[in-house]
Amino acid sequence: xxxxxxxxxxxxxxxxxxxxxxxxxxxxxxxxxxxxxxxxxxxxxxxxxxxxxxxxxxxxxxxxxxxxxxxxxxxxxxxxxxxxxxxxxxxxxxxxxxxxxxxxxxxxxxxxxxxxxxxxxxxxxxxxxxxxxxxxxxxxxxxxxxxxxxxxxxxxxxxxxxxxxxxxxxxxxxxxxxxxxxxxxxxxxxxxxxxxxxxxxxxxxxx
Numbered sequence: 001x002x003x004x005x006x007x008x009x010x011x012x013x014x015x016x017x018x019x020x021x022x023x024x025x026x027x028x029x030x031x032x033x034x035x036x037x038x039x040x041x042x043x044x045x046x047x048x049x050x051x052x053x054x055x056x057x058x059x060x061x062x063x064x065x066x067x068x069x070x071x072x073x074x075x076x077x078x079x080x081x082x083x084x085x086x087x088x089x090x091x092x093x094x095x096x097x098x099x100x101x102x103x104x105x106x107x108x109x110x111x112x113x114x115x116x117x118x119x120x121x122x123x124x125x126x127x128x129x130x131x132x133x134x135x136x137x138x139x140x141x142x143x144x145x146x147x148x149x150x151x152x153x154x155x156x157x158x159x160x161x162x163x164x165x166x167x168x169x170x171x172x173x174x175x176x177x178x179x180x181x182x183x184x185x186x187x188x189x190x191x192x193x194x195x196x197x198x199x200x201x202x203x204x205x206x207x
Contacts, residue, residue, distance in 0.1 A: 027155045035126040038067035045085035057099040069118040072137035115139040129171030135179035143186035156202035
């Protein structure tokens with residue numbers, strides 16, 4: 001994993017109202033668990049994260065991964081730096097990333113691109129309502145699981161309906177272009193893999 005630059009607030013597309021046909025009358029949006037942020041904000045306030053022993057940073061990383069994985073690297077850096085009461089500027093981000101690489105080499109975490117996983121991953125769709133986590137910081141696997149969670153109802157959905165339902169499941173009030181693209185890619189991947197089927201009735205889960 002390469003060192004990361006100073007973390008700035010993500011640029012997000014302008015959100016627009018979600019579009020889609022009304023959901024099937026017999027369908028109810030599945031309940032999913034909320035995304036739980038790791039505890040520990042300010043736990044090490046007053047200590048210097050740049051000189052603290054690496055073991056302390058390892059423990060902070062593992063605590064965040066245990067609570068939030070799979071999570072985006074940006075969120076990991078933010079959460080760990082926050083334990084020292086700091087923002088993840090370039091020097092702090094490099095220090096945390098170095099410790100993250102060591103944690104990965106010891107098999108304590110798994111890094112897949114920009115996302116950090118537990119060594120024993122369990123993928124479930126989680127609501128991001130109230131977290132401030134944007135669409136681009138949700139991993140592709142979780143988007144696919146959200147689509148599957150909806151389609152396990154046995155209902156067929158048009159693509160606009162399915163996109164709207166996935167948006168609602170994740171706790172977003174509006175569907176921006178990034179969110180729409182991510183959900184669309186999840187649907188396309190599952191269709192290519194033969195997990196889903198598509199007909200005039202809509203997209204369905206194959207049995």
